[in-house]
Amino acid sequence: MKVIEFTPTAQNVTYLPDEVLDLVISFLRSSRSAKAAQRDMWACCLISRDWYASAIKYLYQAPVLSPRNFAELARTLSPPVASRSRRIGLEDFVQHLDMGMLAYESKKSMTSRLISRTKNSLRTFVAPAVSFSTTSLASLSKCSHLQQLDLSRDDYDFDLSQLMRLVWLNLSKNCLTYHYERNYDLMAQQKAEFWPPNLTSLQLNESHMHTTVGLWNIFLTSLPPGLESLSLRNCADYDPFDTIARVEARVPQITTLSIAVHRSDDTYYFNHLTEPFPNVTKITVPAMTSWLLKNFLFMSNDTSWSVTMDNTTIPRPPQNLEVLELEESADWPSANHIRLPDLKQFVELCPQLLRIDVPGPYLNIDEDEDENDLDLDDLNEILVKRAAEMRKDKISSRATPLSQVGIFATERAQNTGVGLKRSFRYRER
Secondary structure (H helix, E strand, O other), X not given: OOOOOOOOXXXXXXXXXXHHHHHHHHHHHHOOOHHHHHHHHHHHHOOOHHHHHHHHHHHHHOXXXXXXXXXXXXXXXXXXXXXXXXXXXXXXXXXXXXXXXXXXXXXXXXXXXXXXXXXOOOOEEEOOOOOOOHHHHHHHOOOOOOOEEEOOOOOOOOOHHHOOOOOEEXXXXXXXXXXXXXXXXXXXXXXXXXXXXOOOEEEEEOOOOOOOHHHHHHHXXXXXXOOOEEEEEEEOOOHHHHHHOOOOOOOOOOOEEEEEEOOOOOEEEOHHHHOOOOOOOEEEEEOXXXXXXXXXXXXXXXOOEEEEEEOOOOOXXXXXXXXXXXXXXXXXXXXXXXXXXXXXXXXXXXXXXXXXXXXXXXXXXXXXXXXXXXXXXXXXXXXXXXHHHHHHHXXXXXXXXXXXXXXXXXXXXXXXXXXXXHHOOOOOO
């Protein structure tokens, strides 16, 4: 059989419909890491005009920036005024601008210009260190679609209430202490609103939150009514939460609470974290601390001392709690003290608890425990039965799949670097 050499020409090349090209490119983009996907999109743009038209919007949608490629992107999206280069509309494709890995590579004026150029499409912005100022904030206020803002790379002091559409905010280190202590009198008189009205998720990075009960009370009462998730990260110790537990304010709108403390404590009262948040359904706390859900009382008689549990001094944990995440700490990678009794108390005292996530390296099952005592399989069975009963009685606000019910051992956390990946998990809206 004679083999004929095939030479592609304009007449015999098969063109794929735009819908098929979009499916192929979307698959390439979603199945690879962000950096690899950017290389793939760049290669797709070089295939043909049709591939370029389909891939170019994904190439610039969430550019992976580094000190090496930032200058080229800046020249493309925002050429100098005296340059012969003209705007070609690529800035309208940028939806997620992560400058978290940059510092002195950009200038304050350049950062402001990039935000201004992408204002029609920008949804997520991670501010760089050093090269972000009030001029950039003015540009951000003009971004009509901005929803997520990360200011954790440096110290900033801004009035954020003008960012009307903002729903996710990550503040810089110790911004809460500095901002509220300086504006204490103004906040007490309730003459100003410092938070965007549509905010649903707030992350604070406070290493030393040694504030008074009055200051915490003002902070909690000033939170937006639509705020659902509150995260307190990088805390040095648990001392501020003893103060939080004494405030009179209650924040019923918070359903997700995340606490990260670097110092390891042998024991700490779980209710000191949750007291102002009665409707919490999901909590993330350090796994390196042994949590107390009841108070111990030392009783004495004429001959000896005995230890009993007091159910009246400290209230029960949140009755709506459904998910408990015990988070691994990078400061204590070899911790190994989570025991079955620590998990059992949560299962017994939280009537709606359905899931517990435990770091695999931290899980320590004592071999010398009583054979008649409950083990992990028994606890899983209790949680599965509870989920079935809650679904039958329609107690829970959401139907949790049975595959998501039980005690799960999570893998060791890996450092994903800086920028958008580290600050929050991006989800397309």
